[in-house]
Amino acid sequence: xxxxxxxxxxxxxxxxxxxxxxxxxxxxxxxxxxxxxxxxxxxxxxxxxxxxxxxxxxxxxxxxxxxxxxxxxxxxxxxxxxxxxxxxxxxxxxxxxxxxxxxxxxxxxxxxxxxxxxxxxxxxxxxxxxxxxxxxxxxxxxxxxxxxxxxxxxxxxxxxxxxxxxxxxxxxxxxxxxxxxxxxxxxxxxxxxxxxxxxxxxxxxxxxxxxxxxxxxxxxxxxxxxxxxxxxxxxxxxxxxxxxxxxxxxxxxxxxxxxxxxxxxxxxxxxxxxxxxxxxxxxxxxxxxxxxxxxxxxxxxx
Ligand code: GRG
Numbered sequence: 001x002x003x004x005x006x007x008x009x010x011x012x013x014x015x016x017x018x019x020x021x022x023x024x025x026x027x028x029x030x031x032x033x034x035x036x037x038x039x040x041x042x043x044x045x046x047x048x049x050x051x052x053x054x055x056x057x058x059x060x061x062x063x064x065x066x067x068x069x070x071x072x073x074x075x076x077x078x079x080x081x082x083x084x085x086x087x088x089x090x091x092x093x094x095x096x097x098x099x100x101x102x103x104x105x106x107x108x109x110x111x112x113x114x115x116x117x118x119x120x121x122x123x124x125x126x127x128x129x130x131x132x133x134x135x136x137x138x139x140x141x142x143x144x145x146x147x148x149x150x151x152x153x154x155x156x157x158x159x160x161x162x163x164x165x166x167x168x169x170x171x172x173x174x175x176x177x178x179x180x181x182x183x184x185x186x187x188x189x190x191x192x193x194x195x196x197x198x199x200x201x202x203x204x205x206x207x208x209x210x211x212x213x214x215x216x217x218x219x220x221x222x223x224x225x226x227x228x229x230x231x232x233x234x235x236x237x238x239x240x241x242x243x244x245x246x247x248x249x250x251x252x253x254x255x256x257x258x259x260x261x262x263x264x265x266x267x268x269x270x271x272x273x274x275x276x277x278x279x280x281x282x283x284x285x286x287x288x289x290x291x292x293x294x295x296x297x298x299x300x301x302x
Contacts, residue, residue, distance in 0.1 A: 011285075013292040017058065023071070024057045024078060025049070031079045031132060043113040043121035044128075047086045050104040051242070053302075055293070056081040056192065060200040062289040063214060069204025076136040077147055077199050080129035084151070085192060087122035087129075088160055094118060097164075098247070105242035126155070139203055147199045154191040163187025176254035182223070189229070190222030197290075213279060217290065220276035225297050227269040230255040231262055232302065240302050266298075273298045 028048055034041040057078030064074035093100040093108040094115060100108055110118035133151065136144055153159055167184045170176045197218040201211050230248065234257055238245045248255045256265045276294045280287035 011288040011292060013296055016289055016292065017296070020058045020061060021054050024054045024061075024082070027057075027075050027079050028082060031076075031083075032128070039113070039117060040120060040124055043109060043117050044125050046112060047090050047103075047109050047121065048083060048125065050086075050106050052082075052086075052104050053300075054082060055297075056085050056196045059193065059196040059218075059290070059293060062293060063197045063200030064204045065200075066283055066286050066290060067201050067204035067206045067210060069200070073136070073139050073203045074200050076132050077203060078196075080132045080151070081192070081196050081199070083125045083129040083132070084155055087125040088155075088192075090118055090122040090125075092164070097168075100244055100247075102238065102243050136203075140205075143202050143205065146202050147195075150195045150198060150202070154195040159187055159191035163189070163191070170254065171251065174252070174254065178259055181254060181256065181259065185223060185226040186219070189226045190219060193222040193225060194218040213282075217276045217279050217294070220272040220279070221294050221297050224269040224272040224276070224294075227256045227265050227272075228298055228300065230257050231265055231269075232300075234262065236302065242302065269298050 032041065032045055032048060034045065060078040060081055061071050061074050065071065089103055090109045092098050093103055094110055101111055102108065108118075109121055113121065130148060130151065133148055134144060155161065157165075163184050163186070166180065167188060170180060170184065194215055197214045198211050201214050206214070232241060233245060233248045233255070236245055247253075248258070256268070260268065273294045277291045280291055283290075
Protein backbone atom coordinates (compact mmCIF):
# COMPACT_ATOMS: atom_id res chain seq x y z
CA UNK A 1 0.00 0.00 0.00
CA UNK A 2 1.54 3.33 -1.07
CA UNK A 3 0.50 6.09 1.31
CA UNK A 4 1.47 9.74 1.17
CA UNK A 5 1.90 10.47 4.87
CA UNK A 6 -0.67 12.84 6.33
CA UNK A 7 0.12 14.31 9.71
CA UNK A 8 -3.00 15.41 11.55
CA UNK A 9 -1.96 16.96 14.87
CA UNK A 10 1.09 14.70 15.16
CA UNK A 11 -0.81 11.65 13.93
CA UNK A 12 0.97 9.65 11.22
CA UNK A 13 -1.49 8.01 8.86
CA UNK A 14 1.18 5.90 7.12
CA UNK A 15 2.33 4.43 10.44
CA UNK A 16 -1.23 3.91 11.64
CA UNK A 17 -2.28 2.14 8.44
CA UNK A 18 0.79 -0.07 8.46
CA UNK A 19 0.25 -1.10 12.10
CA UNK A 20 -3.48 -1.68 11.69
CA UNK A 21 -2.96 -3.64 8.49
CA UNK A 22 -0.52 -5.98 10.24
CA UNK A 23 -2.96 -6.52 13.12
CA UNK A 24 -5.82 -7.23 10.69
CA UNK A 25 -3.73 -9.60 8.52
CA UNK A 26 -2.83 -11.66 11.62
CA UNK A 27 -6.45 -11.80 12.78
CA UNK A 28 -7.66 -12.80 9.30
CA UNK A 29 -5.06 -15.54 9.09
CA UNK A 30 -6.23 -16.92 12.44
CA UNK A 31 -9.94 -16.57 11.57
CA UNK A 32 -10.01 -19.35 9.00
CA UNK A 33 -8.25 -22.65 9.63
CA UNK A 34 -7.95 -25.21 6.83
CA UNK A 35 -9.91 -28.38 7.48
CA UNK A 36 -11.86 -30.89 5.36
CA UNK A 37 -12.84 -30.45 2.56
CA UNK A 38 -9.48 -28.80 1.99
CA UNK A 39 -10.28 -27.36 -1.47
CA UNK A 40 -12.96 -24.98 -0.23
CA UNK A 41 -10.90 -23.71 2.70
CA UNK A 42 -7.93 -23.15 0.40
CA UNK A 43 -10.10 -21.23 -2.08
CA UNK A 44 -11.53 -19.09 0.74
CA UNK A 45 -8.08 -18.35 2.17
CA UNK A 46 -6.61 -17.69 -1.28
CA UNK A 47 -8.79 -14.59 -1.74
CA UNK A 48 -9.15 -13.59 1.91
CA UNK A 49 -5.37 -13.44 2.42
CA UNK A 50 -4.50 -12.02 -1.01
CA UNK A 51 -3.73 -8.54 0.33
CA UNK A 52 -5.87 -5.50 -0.34
CA UNK A 53 -5.92 -2.27 1.62
CA UNK A 54 -7.99 -3.71 4.51
CA UNK A 55 -9.80 -0.41 4.67
CA UNK A 56 -13.08 -1.90 5.89
CA UNK A 57 -11.71 -3.69 8.98
CA UNK A 58 -9.50 -0.69 9.78
CA UNK A 59 -12.54 1.63 9.66
CA UNK A 60 -14.44 -0.70 12.00
CA UNK A 61 -11.60 -0.82 14.53
CA UNK A 62 -11.10 2.96 14.34
CA UNK A 63 -14.79 3.70 14.97
CA UNK A 64 -14.94 1.30 17.91
CA UNK A 65 -11.80 2.75 19.48
CA UNK A 66 -12.91 6.35 18.94
CA UNK A 67 -16.03 5.61 20.97
CA UNK A 68 -14.15 4.05 23.85
CA UNK A 69 -14.29 0.38 22.80
CA UNK A 70 -11.30 -1.91 22.38
CA UNK A 71 -9.85 -3.53 19.26
CA UNK A 72 -10.73 -6.94 20.76
CA UNK A 73 -14.43 -6.00 20.86
CA UNK A 74 -14.44 -5.19 17.13
CA UNK A 75 -11.94 -7.71 15.73
CA UNK A 76 -14.38 -10.51 14.81
CA UNK A 77 -16.64 -8.02 13.05
CA UNK A 78 -13.65 -6.38 11.35
CA UNK A 79 -12.63 -9.79 9.96
CA UNK A 80 -16.22 -10.58 8.99
CA UNK A 81 -16.43 -7.32 7.03
CA UNK A 82 -13.31 -8.28 5.09
CA UNK A 83 -14.79 -11.76 4.46
CA UNK A 84 -17.94 -10.17 3.03
CA UNK A 85 -15.96 -7.68 0.95
CA UNK A 86 -13.74 -10.49 -0.36
CA UNK A 87 -16.70 -12.68 -1.30
CA UNK A 88 -18.27 -9.76 -3.17
CA UNK A 89 -15.02 -9.38 -5.14
CA UNK A 90 -14.90 -13.13 -5.93
CA UNK A 91 -18.47 -13.05 -7.25
CA UNK A 92 -17.96 -9.72 -9.02
CA UNK A 93 -15.02 -11.20 -10.96
CA UNK A 94 -16.98 -14.23 -12.21
CA UNK A 95 -17.64 -14.59 -15.96
CA UNK A 96 -21.38 -13.98 -15.33
CA UNK A 97 -20.55 -10.61 -13.73
CA UNK A 98 -17.46 -8.53 -14.58
CA UNK A 99 -15.46 -11.47 -16.00
CA UNK A 100 -12.05 -10.47 -14.70
CA UNK A 101 -8.76 -12.36 -14.55
CA UNK A 102 -6.84 -10.20 -12.10
CA UNK A 103 -7.60 -9.15 -8.53
CA UNK A 104 -5.27 -7.84 -5.85
CA UNK A 105 -2.39 -8.52 -8.23
CA UNK A 106 -3.22 -12.23 -8.51
CA UNK A 107 -5.33 -14.43 -10.80
CA UNK A 108 -8.98 -14.26 -9.75
CA UNK A 109 -10.46 -17.05 -7.63
CA UNK A 110 -12.30 -18.77 -10.50
CA UNK A 111 -9.15 -18.72 -12.64
CA UNK A 112 -7.39 -20.77 -9.97
CA UNK A 113 -10.17 -22.96 -8.55
CA UNK A 114 -12.82 -22.95 -11.31
CA UNK A 115 -16.18 -21.20 -11.36
CA UNK A 116 -17.97 -23.81 -9.26
CA UNK A 117 -15.54 -23.60 -6.35
CA UNK A 118 -15.27 -19.79 -6.64
CA UNK A 119 -19.06 -19.45 -6.24
CA UNK A 120 -18.98 -21.78 -3.25
CA UNK A 121 -15.96 -20.02 -1.71
CA UNK A 122 -17.94 -16.77 -1.86
CA UNK A 123 -21.01 -18.42 -0.33
CA UNK A 124 -18.93 -20.00 2.44
CA UNK A 125 -17.16 -16.71 3.28
CA UNK A 126 -20.51 -14.93 3.46
CA UNK A 127 -22.11 -17.41 5.85
CA UNK A 128 -18.96 -17.73 7.95
CA UNK A 129 -18.85 -13.93 8.32
CA UNK A 130 -22.20 -13.93 10.14
CA UNK A 131 -21.18 -16.88 12.32
CA UNK A 132 -17.93 -15.11 13.16
CA UNK A 133 -19.70 -11.95 14.35
CA UNK A 134 -22.06 -14.04 16.49
CA UNK A 135 -19.02 -15.71 18.11
CA UNK A 136 -17.51 -12.41 19.32
CA UNK A 137 -16.34 -12.88 22.92
CA UNK A 138 -17.12 -10.40 25.73
CA UNK A 139 -19.58 -8.14 23.89
CA UNK A 140 -23.26 -8.04 24.97
CA UNK A 141 -25.46 -10.19 22.70
CA UNK A 142 -27.82 -7.24 22.13
CA UNK A 143 -25.01 -5.28 20.40
CA UNK A 144 -24.03 -8.28 18.29
CA UNK A 145 -27.64 -8.72 17.20
CA UNK A 146 -27.79 -5.09 16.06
CA UNK A 147 -24.58 -5.55 14.08
CA UNK A 148 -25.90 -8.74 12.44
CA UNK A 149 -29.14 -6.98 11.39
CA UNK A 150 -27.19 -4.08 9.86
CA UNK A 151 -24.80 -6.45 8.09
CA UNK A 152 -27.72 -8.36 6.56
CA UNK A 153 -29.25 -5.10 5.32
CA UNK A 154 -25.94 -3.88 3.88
CA UNK A 155 -25.24 -7.08 1.98
CA UNK A 156 -28.63 -8.20 0.63
CA UNK A 157 -31.15 -6.75 -1.83
CA UNK A 158 -31.28 -3.55 0.26
CA UNK A 159 -27.52 -3.10 -0.15
CA UNK A 160 -24.70 -4.63 -2.19
CA UNK A 161 -26.88 -7.07 -4.12
CA UNK A 162 -29.44 -4.36 -4.99
CA UNK A 163 -26.67 -2.01 -6.16
CA UNK A 164 -25.11 -4.73 -8.27
CA UNK A 165 -28.47 -5.52 -9.91
CA UNK A 166 -29.05 -1.89 -10.93
CA UNK A 167 -25.44 -1.74 -12.14
CA UNK A 168 -25.99 -4.81 -14.34
CA UNK A 169 -29.26 -3.37 -15.65
CA UNK A 170 -27.53 -0.08 -16.51
CA UNK A 171 -24.77 -1.72 -18.56
CA UNK A 172 -24.69 -0.59 -22.18
CA UNK A 173 -27.01 2.38 -21.48
CA UNK A 174 -25.61 5.81 -22.25
CA UNK A 175 -28.40 7.82 -20.59
CA UNK A 176 -27.84 6.75 -16.97
CA UNK A 177 -28.85 9.65 -14.70
CA UNK A 178 -26.63 10.80 -11.85
CA UNK A 179 -29.39 9.67 -9.42
CA UNK A 180 -29.10 6.11 -10.77
CA UNK A 181 -25.32 6.26 -10.52
CA UNK A 182 -25.66 7.44 -6.91
CA UNK A 183 -28.11 4.60 -6.19
CA UNK A 184 -25.70 2.02 -7.63
CA UNK A 185 -22.75 3.23 -5.63
CA UNK A 186 -24.43 4.03 -2.33
CA UNK A 187 -25.65 0.42 -2.40
CA UNK A 188 -22.77 -1.43 -4.08
CA UNK A 189 -19.92 0.31 -2.28
CA UNK A 190 -21.35 2.73 0.29
CA UNK A 191 -23.56 0.34 2.28
CA UNK A 192 -20.68 -1.92 3.33
CA UNK A 193 -18.38 1.01 4.16
CA UNK A 194 -21.19 2.51 6.25
CA UNK A 195 -21.74 -0.64 8.28
CA UNK A 196 -17.98 -0.88 8.94
CA UNK A 197 -18.18 2.38 10.82
CA UNK A 198 -21.60 1.98 12.44
CA UNK A 199 -20.87 -1.59 13.55
CA UNK A 200 -17.65 -0.44 15.21
CA UNK A 201 -19.63 2.24 17.04
CA UNK A 202 -22.40 -0.15 18.12
CA UNK A 203 -19.88 -2.69 19.44
CA UNK A 204 -18.38 0.07 21.59
CA UNK A 205 -21.84 0.77 23.03
CA UNK A 206 -22.47 4.07 21.18
CA UNK A 207 -25.75 5.95 21.62
CA UNK A 208 -28.07 6.06 18.60
CA UNK A 209 -27.25 9.78 17.93
CA UNK A 210 -23.56 8.87 17.74
CA UNK A 211 -24.31 6.00 15.36
CA UNK A 212 -26.30 8.43 13.20
CA UNK A 213 -23.47 10.96 13.15
CA UNK A 214 -21.06 8.23 12.10
CA UNK A 215 -23.50 7.03 9.41
CA UNK A 216 -23.29 10.48 7.81
CA UNK A 217 -19.47 10.46 8.01
CA UNK A 218 -19.46 7.02 6.35
CA UNK A 219 -21.96 7.97 3.62
CA UNK A 220 -19.71 10.88 2.64
CA UNK A 221 -16.52 8.83 2.54
CA UNK A 222 -18.36 5.99 0.76
CA UNK A 223 -19.36 8.18 -2.16
CA UNK A 224 -15.94 9.83 -2.23
CA UNK A 225 -14.35 6.37 -2.31
CA UNK A 226 -16.36 5.40 -5.39
CA UNK A 227 -15.69 8.67 -7.22
CA UNK A 228 -11.96 8.13 -6.65
CA UNK A 229 -12.34 4.51 -7.78
CA UNK A 230 -13.85 5.72 -11.07
CA UNK A 231 -11.01 8.25 -11.52
CA UNK A 232 -8.33 5.63 -10.79
CA UNK A 233 -9.88 3.29 -13.35
CA UNK A 234 -8.92 5.94 -15.93
CA UNK A 235 -5.66 7.31 -14.53
CA UNK A 236 -3.91 4.34 -12.85
CA UNK A 237 -2.22 1.30 -14.36
CA UNK A 238 -3.19 -2.35 -13.77
CA UNK A 239 0.07 -2.75 -11.87
CA UNK A 240 -0.83 0.07 -9.48
CA UNK A 241 -4.41 -1.15 -9.07
CA UNK A 242 -3.75 -4.90 -8.88
CA UNK A 243 -6.79 -5.32 -11.14
CA UNK A 244 -7.56 -4.61 -14.79
CA UNK A 245 -7.48 -0.85 -15.49
CA UNK A 246 -9.67 1.02 -17.96
CA UNK A 247 -12.59 -1.40 -17.57
CA UNK A 248 -15.24 1.31 -17.34
CA UNK A 249 -14.17 2.96 -20.59
CA UNK A 250 -13.96 -0.39 -22.35
CA UNK A 251 -17.45 -1.35 -21.18
CA UNK A 252 -18.64 2.21 -22.01
CA UNK A 253 -19.95 2.50 -18.47
CA UNK A 254 -21.39 5.72 -17.17
CA UNK A 255 -19.16 6.85 -14.29
CA UNK A 256 -18.66 10.07 -12.31
CA UNK A 257 -15.76 11.22 -14.55
CA UNK A 258 -17.80 10.40 -17.66
CA UNK A 259 -20.60 12.64 -16.38
CA UNK A 260 -18.56 15.41 -14.73
CA UNK A 261 -15.00 15.10 -16.08
CA UNK A 262 -11.99 14.28 -13.91
CA UNK A 263 -11.48 17.72 -12.34
CA UNK A 264 -15.05 18.15 -11.14
CA UNK A 265 -15.08 14.56 -9.91
CA UNK A 266 -11.93 15.22 -7.86
CA UNK A 267 -13.42 18.41 -6.45
CA UNK A 268 -16.64 16.59 -5.52
CA UNK A 269 -14.70 13.83 -3.75
CA UNK A 270 -12.66 16.40 -1.83
CA UNK A 271 -15.85 18.22 -0.80
CA UNK A 272 -17.43 15.01 0.53
CA UNK A 273 -14.29 14.17 2.50
CA UNK A 274 -14.10 17.68 3.97
CA UNK A 275 -17.72 17.30 5.15
CA UNK A 276 -16.92 13.90 6.64
CA UNK A 277 -13.93 15.31 8.53
CA UNK A 278 -15.89 18.33 9.77
CA UNK A 279 -18.65 16.07 11.12
CA UNK A 280 -16.13 14.46 13.49
CA UNK A 281 -15.13 17.73 15.19
CA UNK A 282 -17.03 16.88 18.42
CA UNK A 283 -14.59 14.01 19.00
CA UNK A 284 -11.43 16.14 18.91
CA UNK A 285 -8.14 14.23 18.73
CA UNK A 286 -9.85 10.89 19.29
CA UNK A 287 -11.17 11.25 15.72
CA UNK A 288 -7.68 11.53 14.19
CA UNK A 289 -7.67 7.98 12.73
CA UNK A 290 -11.13 8.36 11.11
CA UNK A 291 -10.22 11.84 9.82
CA UNK A 292 -6.95 10.59 8.36
CA UNK A 293 -8.71 7.58 6.80
CA UNK A 294 -11.11 9.99 5.08
CA UNK A 295 -8.14 11.91 3.66
CA UNK A 296 -6.52 8.69 2.53
CA UNK A 297 -9.66 7.83 0.56
CA UNK A 298 -9.24 10.88 -1.71
CA UNK A 299 -5.44 10.77 -1.90
CA UNK A 300 -5.00 7.04 -2.50
CA UNK A 301 -3.24 5.76 -5.60
CA UNK A 302 -4.80 2.30 -5.68
C1 GRG B 1 -22.64 -9.59 -1.39
C2 GRG B 1 -24.18 -11.57 -1.48
C3 GRG B 1 -23.28 -10.65 -2.18
C4 GRG B 1 -23.07 -10.83 -3.49
C5 GRG B 1 -22.16 -10.00 -4.29
C6 GRG B 1 -20.97 -9.07 -6.95
C7 GRG B 1 -21.78 -8.33 -5.96
C8 GRG B 1 -22.85 -9.08 -5.25
C9 GRG B 1 -21.57 -7.04 -5.67
C10 GRG B 1 -20.46 -6.25 -6.21
C11 GRG B 1 -19.84 -5.47 -5.11
C12 GRG B 1 -18.56 -4.80 -5.53
C13 GRG B 1 -17.47 -5.64 -6.07
C14 GRG B 1 -18.44 -3.47 -5.36
C15 GRG B 1 -17.22 -2.71 -5.68
C16 GRG B 1 -16.63 -2.22 -4.40
C17 GRG B 1 -15.23 -1.74 -4.57
C18 GRG B 1 -15.03 -0.34 -4.97
C19 GRG B 1 -14.21 -2.58 -4.36
C20 GRG B 1 -12.79 -2.23 -4.31
O1 GRG B 1 -12.48 -2.07 -2.94
P1 GRG B 1 -11.01 -1.77 -2.44
O2 GRG B 1 -10.38 -0.77 -3.35
O3 GRG B 1 -10.30 -3.17 -2.69
O4 GRG B 1 -11.06 -1.45 -1.00
P2 GRG B 1 -9.15 -3.89 -1.84
O5 GRG B 1 -8.65 -4.95 -2.77
O6 GRG B 1 -8.10 -2.87 -1.49
O7 GRG B 1 -9.81 -4.46 -0.63
